[in-house]
Amino acid sequence: MDTYCSRDQSDAARQQERHYYLLSELQALVKDLPSSFQQRLSYTTLSDLAQALIDGTVYEIVQGLLDIQHLTEKNLYNQRQKLHSEHRALKQDLVRKHKQALQTCKSHNLAVMKTNQRAENEALDQRVKDEQRMMDEKIVAEMDQKVLDQQNTLEKAGVPGFYITINPQEVMMQMNLLELVLKLQQKETVSGSLP
Known part of the structure; x- marks a missing residue:
């Protein structure tokens, strides 16, 4: 005793x-x-x-949250890079298509073709802009959710100053x-x- x-x-x-x-x-x-x-x-x-x-438990929790955040950031970065590569390929394909069309175009159709190509370029630029904006909004929403998850986890672990x-x-x-x-x-x- x-x-x-x-x-x-x-x-x-x-x-x-x-x-x-x-x-x-x-x-x-x-x-x-x-x-x-x-x-x-x-x-x-x-x-x-x-x-x-x-007791060191909070250190382990924080390290786990940090690891999850880094994986999430890397994944989102890779998704954005993939989208960027797809857009670059689409633009290169369109440039190639337009060059080929110009080479085979009759001179009396040239003005109409250039107008159509300009419209195609503008449409592609708008598509790229919209898709990048949507991707960026998705990234921000996902990172905001990570912050809320981290706040919730740390609050439940009893870490002072943490709440949603x-x-x-x-x-x-x-x-x-x-x-x-x-x-x-x-x-x-x-x-x-x-x-």
């Missing part, structure tokens, strides 16, 4: 020591943030964040909190002090 009590006290003391260490590190890292964000990060918020980081919001200032605050977590994780990984 006494051994159990002393082990609990020892664990509590280690956790308290780790909490103070994490809080101190977070307070040092906050100084690198813009002053407007420094003012919004209270001692209580930093203390709660340090408490959430004690689209308010740009609150999202920026959450990004700064994530930056603090990542910097602290990196520092602990380098020093080998992760739990």
